[in-house]
């Protein structure tokens with residue numbers, strides 16, 4: 112079977128941007144949407160930081176526009192989710208057993224935010240509950256917010272929010288943080304941040320009305336004696352980590368200890384055992400444990416498409 116010159120795995124900001132650039136370069140890309148068409152931005156509401164829009168836009172709308180642009184430029188779209196990959200043989204297997212052959216591949220499978228598993232996370236998602244302070248912090252200017260977690264992400268999110276919110280309560284289930292010492296010191300010394308150790312969030316309190324509702328507080332439970340207390344906050348930021356969607360590529364591509372793809376420094380080139388995997392690129396959150404923004408994902412998607420084009424040209 113004739114291989115596709117370029118397959119793009121994922122239909123988030125990285126995948127769609129890669130598709131726009133690749134299609135305009137005449138590469139006839141096939142974009143496989145996966146089981147979350149449009150990616151993470153489809154599970155949020157207001158987006159205020161994607162360049163080009165003075166007014167607040169909606170995440171799902173932005174992703175519809177990106178995919179429509181990719182199609183308009185000539186991208187072929189496949190409704191499939193990949194369940195197996197053989198990077199040596201350059202093949203992917205879809206949910207229904209279909210095999211896709213490729214000459215070059217852009218992996219843009221993103222990452223999934225980890226949640227606590229509370230019912231209220233669904234009820235108040237986008238209405239007080241968030242997994243991204245950089246994305247949603249500005250909606251809580253001069254309000255009381257809480258952050259849950261104990262690693263670097265939680266400490267960084269608390270510090271970021273302290274510049275915007277009135278107060279930040281940092282809730283951690285243990286009696287000490289895992290994050291870097293220097294961040295711990297900054298958090299402990301910040302006048303706007305209060306730390307509650309040895310507690311978990313037992314319940315998110317609020318008004319569930321879909322339009323006028325929102326979070327009003329949290330019920331916390333002690334991990335030492337099970338006692339409970341309530342705090343008043345309007346925003347809850349869950350910062351317990353992300354899981355990059357890379358299980359498919361384990362042992363075939365270099366990943367860091369948390370599963371993110373390690374690209375060669377300053378590029379989107381993937382490697383295996385330190386050697387470049389020619390024609391295989393990674394873009395967006397799947398290869399970015401630090402910035403994790405739609406605009407950075409889009410930028411990496413552009414880089415990956417330009418590099419795929421160069422790679423395909425080098426084959427002639």
Ligand SMILES: Cc1cc2nc3c(=O)[nH]c(=O)nc-3n(C[C@H](O)[C@H](O)[C@H](O)COP(=O)(O)OP(=O)(O)OC[C@H]3O[C@@H](n4cnc5c(N)ncnc54)[C@H](O)[C@@H]3O)c2cc1C
Pocket residue numbers: 120121122123124125126143144145146147148149150151152154155157158159160161191192193194219220221222223224241242243246247356359394395396397403404405406408
């Ligand atoms: C609640 C929330 C709010 C946010 N708000 C903002 C914001 O306001 N501004 C901002 O800039 N960023 C925001 N972000 C971050 C932003 O959504 C991400 O940085 C961005 O979506 C990353 O894009 P991506 O293309 O790398 O990956 P993703 O958006 O994660 O997309 C991954 C894609 O890969 C596909 N996929 C996964 N596995 C497979 C597979 N096996 N086979 C085929 N396809 C697969 C999925 O279906 C999906 O389409 C927010 C994130 C969250 C969770």
